[in-house]
Each structure stands twice: as structure tokens, then as C-alpha cells.
Amino acid sequence: AQAEEILKAVSAFPKPLAFTQSFLGYVDLVNERGKGIVQIQHIGGPEVFPSNQQVAAVERGIVDIHYGPAGYHLGSMPEADAWLGSTITAAEGRKNGGFALMEKAFQDRLGVKLMAHIDSGIKFHIYTLKEPQKKADGSVDLTGKRLRTSPVYKSFFEALDAIPVSAPVPDIYTGLERSVFDGAGWPIVAIQDLSWDKFLKYRVDPGFLQTDLSIVMSPSKWESLSPEAQKILQDAAIEYEQKSYDNFQAIIAATDTKVQEDGMTIVRLEGQAANDYLDKAYEAVWSRMKASNSPLYDELKKAYYQR
Amino acid sequence: MSLPKLYSGLITGLAVTGALSFVFMTFAIVINVILRNTGQHPIQATTALIEYALLFATMAGAPWLARQGGHIAITSFTNFLPPVMRTALGRIVLVTSVAILALLSWRATLLTTQMWERGTYDIRSIAIPSWVLYAFLAAGFGLMALEFFRLLIRGDIYSGESAQH
Amino acid sequence: MDWHLSLVAMFTTILALMAIGMPVAVAFLTINLLGTLYFMGGLNGIDQLIANSTTSITNFSLVPVPLFLVMGELLFHTGLAMRVFDALDKCFGGIKGRLSYMTVVGGTVFATLSGSSMANTAMLGSTLMPDMVKRGYKPHMIMGPIVATGGLAMIIPPSSLAVLLGSIGRIDVGALLIAGMIPGLLLALMFILVIRTQITLDPASAPGHPDVRASVPEMIKAVTFDVLPMGLVIFAVVGLILLGWATPSESAAFGVLAVAFLAALYRKLTIEAITKSLRGALIVSTLMLTIIIGSTTFSQILAFSGASSGLIMWSSGFDLNAYTMLAILFLTLVFLGMFMDQLSIMMLTLPVFMPLVSLYGFDQVWFGVVMLLALELSLATPPFGLLLFVMVGVSPKGTTIGNVAWAALPYILCTLALIVILAIFPELATWLPQIMR
Ligand code: NA
Ligand code: NA
Numbered sequence: 001a002q003a004e005e006i007l008k009a010v011s012a013f014p015k016p017l018a019f020t021q022s023f024l025g026y027v028d029l030v031n032e033r034g035k036g037i038v039q040i041q042h043i044g045g046p047e048v049f050p051s052n053q054q055v056a057a058v059e060r061g062i063v064d065i066h067y068g069p070a071g072y073h074l075g076s077m078p079e080a081d082a083w084l085g086s087t088i089t090a091a092e093g094r095k096n097g098g099f100a101l102m103e104k105a106f107q108d109r110l111g112v113k114l115m116a117h118i119d120s121g122i123k124f125h126i127y128t129l130k131e132p133q134k135k136a137d138g139s140v141d142l143t144g145k146r147l148r149t150s151p152v153y154k155s156f157f158e159a160l161d162a163i164p165v166s167a168p169v170p171d172i173y174t175g176l177e178r179s180v181f182d183g184a185g186w187p188i189v190a191i192q193d194l195s196w197d198k199f200l201k202y203r204v205d206p207g208f209l210q211t212d213l214s215i216v217m218s219p220s221k222w223e224s225l226s227p228e229a230q231k232i233l234q235d236a237a238i239e240y241e242q243k244s245y246d247n248f249q250a251i252i253a254a255t256d257t258k259v260q261e262d263g264m265t266i267v268r269l270e271g272q273a274a275n276d277y278l279d280k281a282y283e284a285v286w287s288r289m290k291a292s293n294s295p296l297y298d299e300l301k302k303a304y305y306q307r
Numbered sequence: 308m309s310l311p312k313l314y315s316g317l318i319t320g321l322a323v324t325g326a327l328s329f330v331f332m333t334f335a336i337v338i339n340v341i342l343r344n345t346g347q348h349p350i351q352a353t354t355a356l357i358e359y360a361l362l363f364a365t366m367a368g369a370p371w372l373a374r375q376g377g378h379i380a381i382t383s384f385t386n387f388l389p390p391v392m393r394t395a396l397g398r399i400v401l402v403t404s405v406a407i408l409a410l411l412s413w414r415a416t417l418l419t420t421q422m423w424e425r426g427t428y429d430i431r432s433i434a435i436p437s438w439v440l441y442a443f444l445a446a447g448f449g450l451m452a453l454e455f456f457r458l459l460i461r462g463d464i465y466s467g468e469s470a471q472h
Numbered sequence: 473m474d475w476h477l478s479l480v481a482m483f484t485t486i487l488a489l490m491a492i493g494m495p496v497a498v499a500f501l502t503i504n505l506l507g508t509l510y511f512m513g514g515l516n517g518i519d520q521l522i523a524n525s526t527t528s529i530t531n532f533s534l535v536p537v538p539l540f541l542v543m544g545e546l547l548f549h550t551g552l553a554m555r556v557f558d559a560l561d562k563c564f565g566g567i568k569g570r571l572s573y574m575t576v577v578g579g580t581v582f583a584t585l586s587g588s589s590m591a592n593t594a595m596l597g598s599t600l601m602p603d604m605v606k607r608g609y610k611p612h613m614i615m616g617p618i619v620a621t622g623g624l625a626m627i628i629p630p631s632s633l634a635v636l637l638g639s640i641g642r643i644d645v646g647a648l649l650i651a652g653m654i655p656g657l658l659l660a661l662m663f664i665l666v667i668r669t670q671i672t673l674d675p676a677s678a679p680g681h682p683d684v685r686a687s688v689p690e691m692i693k694a695v696t697f698d699v700l701p702m703g704l705v706i707f708a709v710v711g712l713i714l715l716g717w718a719t720p721s722e723s724a725a726f727g728v729l730a731v732a733f734l735a736a737l738y739r740k741l742t743i744e745a746i747t748k749s750l751r752g753a754l755i756v757s758t759l760m761l762t763i764i765i766g767s768t769t770f771s772q773i774l775a776f777s778g779a780s781s782g783l784i785m786w787s788s789g790f791d792l793n794a795y796t797m798l799a800i801l802f803l804t805l806v807f808l809g810m811f812m813d814q815l816s817i818m819m820l821t822l823p824v825f826m827p828l829v830s831l832y833g834f835d836q837v838w839f840g841v842v843m844l845l846a847l848e849l850s851l852a853t854p855p856f857g858l859l860l861f862v863m864v865g866v867s868p869k870g871t872t873i874g875n876v877a878w879a880a881l882p883y884i885l886c887t888l889a890l891i892v893i894l895a896i897f898p899e900l901a902t903w904l905p906q907i908m909r
Contacts, residue, residue: 014640015823047819048775050527053520060516075428075437144346151430154351165343166354166432168532170632171719173645178716194638195645325758326750329538336535336725340718358530361761364538365529368758369497377755378495378762379861383874385493396492404498407505414515415522440526451498465495 005038005229007221012051012068018190019213020045022119022247023067026215026240030233038229040065055216059111064221066112070212071152078292079105079300083117083212084152085285086304090120090241098303101296112216116237118244122252123207124153127191127200128183129176131265138273140204148172148184153209155284157185160277169194176200187211189248189255197259205268208281282307318371318450325367328360355431362440366447373454373465382466397464404455404465412449415441475782482507482774483811490855497759500766507773521769528768529761532721533632536591538757539724543705543731544598545749550735550742553599556702557607559694562686569671569678571604572613573664579621580660583628584710589851591724593622593859594756597866605868608679612879613670615867619859619876620663620883623848626814628656630713630720633814633847637840641822647905648840654900655841655890662886670882701737705730756865763861764813771816780808784824794832798895801825802846809850813858817847841901842891849887852880 009027011020027040034040049057054066055073070080079102086093093099099117106114126140126147133141142162149157149164157164167175175181176199184200188207191197215237222230260266269277286305290297308316335357339349372378385393422438429437458465485506489499508517547553557571564570579596596618604614626633629649638645671678686694708730712718718726735741774780787804790797801821808817829839851859854877863876894900 014819016640016642016826043778044775044781045819047816048772049520050524050772053523053527056523057520060520062512062516062520075430075434076425146343151432154432163343163346163348164351165349166351166532167719168632168721169639170533170635171721173635173649174630174713175719178713180716180719193642194635195647198646322754326754329542329750329753329757332535332539333542333725333728336718336722337729340712340722340726344717354532357535358532361534361538362526362530364754365758365761365765368754369762372755372758372762373495375755377759377865378497379759379864379873380493380495381490381855381873382493383872384491400492400494403502404494407498407502410505410518411501411522414518418519418522440530441522444522444525465493 004034004036005225007038007040007064007217009040009042009065009067010048010054010057010063011042011045011066012054012072014045014047015042017193018251019119020067022244023213023215025244025247026067026116026118026236029236029240033236034229034232038225038232055110055112058216058218061218061220064218065115065215066217067118067215068213070106070214073110074151077105077109078289078294079109079296080212081285081289082296082300082304083120083214084209085282085289086120086210087282087307088304089245090117091245093117093120093304094238094241096303098300101300101303105294105296106214106216107219110216111219113219113222115215115217115233116241117212117214118237118241119211119213119248120241121245122187122189122211122248124185124209125188125207126183126185126204127196128202128204129179129199130182131202132183132204132267134267134273138270139276140267140269140273142183145182146180148175148181150185153185153281153284155288156208156281159280159284172196189251191255191259192262197262197264201263202265202267203259204277205266206274206278208278209285278307314453318374318454321367321450322371325364325371328364328367332357332360352433355433355435358431359435359439359443362443366443369447370450370454373451374457376466378465380465394464397466398459401455401459401465405452405459408448408452408455412445412452415445415448419445475777475779475786478511478777478779479774479783482770482777482779486770486811487855496856496861497762497766500763500770504766504769504773507770507777511773511777521773524769524772525765528765533588534761534764535721536588536724537594537760538753539728540588540591540595541598541753541756542749543724543727544595545752546728546731546735546745547599547705548602549745549748549752550731550738550740552702552731552735552738552740554603555698555738557603559698562694563691564685568675568680569609569613569667571600571607571609572617572667572671572678575600575614575617576621576660576663576667579618580624580628580657581706582709583621583624583656584630588632589623589625589848590760590858590862592625593618593862594760594866596622597863598752598756601866610674610677611867611871611875613667613677614879615863615871615876616879616881616883617663617667619852619863619880620886621660622859622862623851623887624656624660626848627652627659627841627844629653631844632720633818634840634844636815637818637822637843640818641826641836641840641843643836643840644905647837650905650908651837651841651901652844653904655845655894658893658900659886659890662890663883666882666886701734704734752866756862759865760858760862763858767811767813767856768816771812771820774812775816775820780812780820781824783808784821788824788828794834795895797828797832798834798842801828802842802891805843805846806849806853809847810853811856812850814847814850817850818843835898835902837905838894838898838901842894845887845891845894849884852884853877 011023013020030040052072057063058066074080103114106112135141142160145162146165147157147162148167154164335353339353342349419438419441427437428434486503508521582592634648638648708726709723712726713723787800851857860873860876
């Protein structure tokens with residue numbers, strides 16, 4: 001038999017954060033099954049390579065595996081929007097052929113082999129300091145509100161007539177404390193990690209878009225692995241897509257309860273208002289991909305967008 | 308104009324642009340904060356442009372600073388050496404610096420063209436073509452290498468002691 | 473390579489490169505290249521190195537560094553700083569070493585509005601240093617307080633480093649920010665005692681100034697025209713943050729504008745003053761940021777090689793009593809801080825340290841404050857101390873890093889003493905966050 005193969009992995013987020021911990025679940029799964037065949041060694045997060053340069057390090061073969069948001073590479077791979085704008089689970093995407101399309105996009109655009117779309121199903125929400133007003137039609141009125149944004153949903157905030165503001169993460173705490181911003185967009189989990197929930201007392205539901213976290217691998221490394229090792233990595237990836245989804249559904253439910261206990265009010269949009277709100281969110285993302293002239297646009301939308 | 312003069316003009320000109328980018332940062336931030344607080348839309352490009360200006364100003368200032376002898380070097384130990392050895396060591400340091408900076412500049416140039424050909428973008432508050440930052444590094448490292456090379460052919464060594472104020 | 477060897481090889485090489493007089497910025501690039509070739513291999517590694525460098529300083533949180541430099545330079549070159557000092561001369565009469573005290577007080581005020589130690593030190597240095605030299609202060613009475621007080625910016629809120637520490641270490645950010653308040657002020661107080669002691673021991677270290685105070689009307693006039701208008705600068709920086717108009721990173725721009733505005737009122741905003749200020753700011757900003765480009769990547773290569781995690785695992789692997797363990801964690805931080813940047817240190821150490829913190833039953837917020845103090849310290853320790861570099865950059869010709877480090881030494885000892893005090897009286901850090909809940 002061949003010697004045990006050790007694969008070096010890096011993550012876009014520091015080790016203690018919940019997302020990285022979830023990735024380590026995949027690492028553990030592989031390491032448990034791959035004894036004597038294949039092992040993954042997590043060598044670190046952004047302290048090893050800056051988050052947005054990690055995929056390039058995998059492409060160059062300097063590390064073997066990377067875990068992080070596909071949206072960090074929107075500038076090279078507009079298809080990342082398919083996951084952000086996805087309305088189905090990762091497992092469903094794998095079944096209906098969406099995943100195969102994304103494999104192609106990752107290969108062609110970033111030069112890496114896509115292994116898995118884990119931690120899916122976590123939606124983003126708009127959080128505000130003060131109670132947002134509703135219009136007569138039941139829609140939320142965010143006109144002129146300064147919302148801290150990431151590039152991913154900037155155009156959605158613009159479509160809501162809000163004022164998207166970019167600010168580095170360390171500035172957000174003080175910014176919220178002093179109402180430099182009226183609110184912020186953030187995933188439903190992790191809102192308490194930076195204590196922002198001290199100030200952000202309102203959450204607009206429903207959530208929009210979803211997380212786009214990928215595990216990718218160096219193609220040449222993949223080719224060099226024994227079929228046995230490949231199978232272990234592959235099976236674990238498929239299994240962990242579902243498992244991490246289930247894990248996060250539990251975390252979402254727990255977070256939801258916890259923030260409400262801690263005094264957060266949910267501003268729920270209903271019926272047509274909710275529908276229009278989501279239309280704007282998804283439209284912003286899918287039209288962005290369309291504008292990039294991606295040859296995979298139609299097929300990806302068909303696979304991933306089923307509202 | 309002669310080539311050396313033109314080159315000197317380039318080094319100074321870059322430094323002036325670097326310094327002016329501080330003025331740009333100041334006004335860009337002030338304008339954006341005013342727009343945001345008066346309910347208008349701030350200019351989305353500002354954050355990204357300022358982040359780029361940080362690297363631009365540094366790379367534009369670095370060759371000029373090398374010419375001024377302003378990059379910090381630790382001379383506490385070399386000052387104890389006999390002059391002959393100090394000069395020899397100084398020249399080794401210069402040769403190494405030129406080689407390292409030239410190598411980095413060469414690779415950064417190749418990456419610049421690679422990014423150009425791929426046509427990828429760096430997405431921040433606005434999308435900027437990915438090659439731009441690599442070009443800053445290629446030019447900055449390259450010109451720094453030239454500045455140290457000038458010292459070398461002039462027979463000087465770098466002391467870093469003329470860091471002046 | 474074994475992590476011991478990697479660590480020793482990387483550290484001795486960078487030390488040697490610095491010692492033979494290679495510019496610090498180039499020394500980092502050189503070691504990075506060597507490290508890359510060895511650990512990552514070939515041109516691919518070098519390309520990755522360059523890619524990593526594109527992100528190292530294109531970070532909005534660094535904006536206050538050049539802008540506070542411009543602000544400080546403007547205060548100096550337009551003569552506004554001089555006016556304030558003259559006015560204070562009139563009011564305080566013969567208090568010896570007054571400007572050293574003022575550095576601490578002023579620096580503490582600025583620490584409450586700046587989240588960045590580098591920016592704070594740069595600003596203090598470029599504003600105060602030239603005038604203090606002119607007035608006959610001995611260099612250590614100028615540089616020591618400036619380097620020391622500059623570091624307070626990351627202990628006293630707001631502090632971008634505390635926010636990052638909280639988020640990476642999963643410590644309550646709000647509590648951590650507030651917890652830094654009392655230790656920060658205590659440290660400032662200790663700094664004042666150091667100055668007092670130094671002046672007693674060496675009365676010639678600071679000038680005596682005129683012994684007699686000016687008359688009351690003269691004092692009122694001086695304060696009204698030369699000191700009070702500075703309130704506008706303070707307002708532009710702190711006020712706008714407090715009012716919620718600007719973020720801490722943005723406020724520096726308003727500081728620049730306010731100083732320019734005041735200078736224009738005094739008819740001192742000449743082209744010459746502006747040119748000199750921009751030139752001075754460019755020098756210091758460039759020398760710092762070129763070093764940061766190299767040192768950031770250096771930290772990354774150390775992390776990639778496994779050297780840093782090896783050291784951290786080793787140092788935390790002992791079975792010891794709580795205080796000894798704390799001392800070891802602290803020393804590890806200080807050692808890493810000799811060569812690495814703060815953010816990298818935090819990302820490397822926190823995953824190992826935080827579990828130990830709960831294992832040993834330390835209070836998380838309290839430990840966060842200790843860690844911030846250790847990181848603050850690392851900015852002022854040679855050979856790689858960014859605050860030392862800043863200080864050399866704004867100092868007169870011929871000032872060496874050694875000079876600055878010596879000047880900073882008594883203040884470094886204060887920080888060490890404070891950590892011991894915090895170990896004995898943890899309430900100094902934990903009390904304020906508790907009552908403010
Ligand atoms: Na501060
Ligand atoms: Na240090």
C-alpha cells in the first residue's frame with residue numbers, strides 16, 4: 001500500500017470562528033476514515049494566506065485544500081452568484097446538476113477542483129438600530145437608511161433605496177454604537193460574535209440569499225491521489241454537505257431563540273411585501289451574473305433558482 | 308531633456324503624486340461623510356480608491372525615500388566595523404537589495420500581465436481590474452531596485468542615516 | 473524542517489540581515505523570498521508572496537496612519553503647535569519637563585479618539601518632537617513618552633485591535649473595550665510618575681523654562697487665542713465619532729481639515745507649510761508601510777512553515793500553575809511580538825490560548841486586556857517595533873532604533889508592572905464592564 005497522504009488545508013476565517021469549526025468537521029470526518037490513506041492537516045486561516053489569496057495558493061499548488069466563500073472571487077468567477085442566489089440546498093444542487101456546472105466554473109475560472117458546497121442554507125438579514133417603518137403595502141421602508149454592506153448585497157440595498165456604506169469590520173462596533181450606520185447586513189448566525197446585537201435590536205425577516213462556502217482542492221494534487229483516497233475525500237464531501245446543512249439549521253434555530261431572548265425584535269414581512277423584497281434581493285444577484293455574460297447563466301439559474 | 312534628468316523627474320513626480328494622494332484621501336473621506344450624513348448617497352468608489360491609494364502612495368514614495376536615504380536601516384553594529392569592512396558589507400547589502408527588488412519587480416510584472424490577460428477584477432466597494440495592485444508593486448519595487456543600483460554604481464553604500472525631517 | 477529549526481533559521485536570518493545594515497523593509501522582503509523558496513518552493517511561491525503583498529496594506533483601517541501624520545506635520549509646520557506650547561508656558565511657568573507630561577496627557581486624549589497606536593505615535597511624534605528638541609529636552613524625555621503613550625491608543629477605547637481580538641478570541645467586544653479604560657488610564661498615570669522620577673534624578677534632562685508665570689490677563693489672552701481654538705481639532709476628531717457622523721478610521725480626515733482651517737485663520741496655511749507637511753507625512757508613512765508590507769508576509773510565512781504554531785503549542789503544553797502559565801503565554805506573545813505584527817499574532821495564538829484561558833479559569837475579558845498590553849508592548853520592543861521605526865522616522869538625523877528603545881525602556885517596565893498589578897487585582901479590568909452591563 002501507498003504511504004499515508006497528508007493534505008494541507010487553509011481556511012478563509014480564523015480557526016475559532018463557527019464557520020471554520022464547521023470545516024474542521026469535514027477534516028475530522030476525512031481523518032477518521034482516511035487513517036493510513038489520506039489525512040487533512042488544517043495549517044491555519046488568514047494568518048497563513050490572506051483570505052482572498054487562498055484559492056490562488058491552491059491553484060499554484062502551494063496548499064492542497066481551501067475552505068471559504070466563493071463570493072470572495074466574484075471578480076474572477078461571476079458564477080459564485082449562483083450559490084448566493086440559490087434557493088435550494090447544496091445537496092439538491094448536487095442532485096440536479098447545478099454542482100457539476102459549478103465544478104466547471106471553479107475549474108475554468110479559478111483553476112481549482114471543487115469538492116463541496118458546505119454550510120449552505122444560512123441566509124443573510126438586514127439588522128437595524130431602530131424599528132424600521134413599514135409602508136402602506138406592508139413593505140419595509142429603508143429609504144435613506146445607512147446600511148453597512150458587503151460588496152455581495154450592495155446592489156440589493158440600493159434597490160431598497162437604502163444607502164449602502166462600506167466600512168472595515170473593526171469600525172462597525174463603534175459605528176453602530178454611535179449610529180454612524182442605521183443598520184447592517186449579516187448572516188443570521190454570528191451576529192452575536194462581535195457583540196453587534198447590543199445595538200442592532202431589529203431584524204428584518206425573511207432572510208435573503210444564502211452562504212456560498214466552498215471546499216476546493218488543487219487539481220494536480222487530486223490527480224496524484226490514489227482512487228481510494230479520492231473516494232474517501234469525495235464521499236466525505238457529499239456526506240458533509242448535508243451534515244453541515246443540518247448542523248447549521250440547528251444553530252440558526254438556537255441563535256434565533258437566543259437573540260429574541262436578548263431583546264431583538266423581528267420585523268416580519270408578509271405575503272406580497274415579503275415576495276417583492278426577496279425579488280429585489282435575488283434579482284440583484286442574478287442580473288449581476290447575467291451582466292457578466294457567463295455562458296453558464298441559464299443553466300445555473302435553472303438549477304439553483306426555484307422560487 | 309537628458310535621460311537622467313527625466314528619470315529624476317519621474318522619481319520626484321511619483322513622490323509628489325504619492326503625497327497628493329493624502330490630500331485626495333482627506334477630501335474624499337470628508338465628502339463621503341458629508342454626503343452620508345445629509346441623506347445622500349456617498350460615492351461608492353471612495354473606499355476602494357482610498358485603499359488603493361495607500362499602496363500607491365507607498366510604492367510611489369518608496370523609490371524617492373530610497374534616494375533620500377530615508378528607509379530605516381540599523382547601523383548600530385556596522386558602525387563598529389573598520390571602514391574597509393563596512394564598505395564591503397555595505398556593497399553586499401546593496402547588491403542583495405537590488406537583486407531581491409529586481410526579482411520581485413520582474414515577477415510582479417509577469418503577474419500584472421497575467422491578470423490583465425485574464426481580465427479579472429478585485430471587488431471592493433467598486434470593482435477594479437486585478438492587475439492594478441500588481442502594477443503598483445512591479446513599478447515600486449523596480450524603481451527601488453534602480454535607486455539602490457544607482458548608489459552601487461556610484462560606489463556609495465546605503466546608510467539610512469539621512470532620514471531627515 | 474522541524475519547527476525549532478525553522479523558527480531559529482527565520483529569526484536569525486532576519487536579525488542578521490537587519491544587523492548588517494540592510495534597510496529593514498528590504499530585509500523583510502529578502503527573508504520572505506528565502507523563506508518562500510524554502511517552504512513553498514519555486515517561482516509559484518514568489519508569485520504567491522507578491523499576491524499576498526497586494527492585500528497587506530490596501531486596508532481602510534490603515535488610513536489614519538498617513539492622515540494623522542499629515543495632521544501632526546501641519547500642526548508643526550504652520551506653527552500652531554508652537555503657539556499652544558507658548559501659551560502653556562505662560563500658564564504653567566516653571567514646571568520642569570512640562571512638555572513630557574503634556575505628551576502623556578495629550579497622547580491619552582488622542583488615545584481616546586484614535587484606535588491605532590501607529591497613527592497615534594506618528595501624530596504625537598510629528599507634532600511634539602521638533603518643538604521639544606528646540607526647547608532643549610533631552611531625546612529620551614521626548615521619545616520615551618511619545619512611544620509609550622502612542623501605544624495607549626489600542627488599550628483605551630476605541631481600539632480596532634481590541635475589536636479584532638474580541639472577534640477572533642470570541643470575547644465580548646463591548647466588555648473588552650470598556651475593560652481597557654482603567655488599565656489604560658493607570659498606565660498613563662505610571663508614565664507621569666516615570667517622567668517625574670527621571671526629572672528628579674536628572675534635572676538637566678528637561679528645560680526649566682521661564683520661572684515666573686505670565687500675568688492673568690496675558691494668560692487668558694494666550695489661552696483664548698492659542699489653546700481654545702484647538703478644541704476645533706479635538707471636536708473634528710472625537711466629536712464627530714461621538715456624534716455618530718464619522719467612524720474612527722474616517723475621523724482623521726476631519727482632523728487634517730480642522731488644522732488646515734485653523735492655520736488658514738491664523739494666515740499660516742502657506743504653500744510652504746503644506747508642502748513640508750505632505751513631504752514629512754510621505755516620508756514616515758512610506759517607511760512604515762513598506763515595512764508593514766514585508767513584515768505581514770513574514771508572519772504569514774512563519775505561520776505556513778509551522779514554526780509559529782510549533783512554538784505556541786510547545787509553550788502552552790506545560791502543566792503548570794496559573795500564574796506561571798500566564799507568564800509563559802505572556803512571554804510567548806512578547807517573543808512573537810519582537811518580529812510579527814499584531815493581527816497575525818492574535819490569529820495564531822488565540823486558538824491555542826483561549827482554551828487554556830478557560831482551562832485555567834481566567835476571566836476572558838481580563839485575559840483580553842493582558843493580551844492587548846502584551847501586544848502594545850511588542851510595538852515598542854526591538855528589533856521589530858513599529859513604534860520605534862515611526863519614532864526614528866520623525867526624529868532628527870542620527871537617531872537610532874537603539875536610542876529610541878532605551879528611551880522607551882522605563883515605560884515598557886511600567887507596562888510589565890501593570891500586568892503584575894492586573895494579575896493581583898483582576899477587578900481593575902473586570903469591574904467596569906460588570907457595572908456597565
Ligand atoms: Na483608542
Ligand atoms: Na516588537
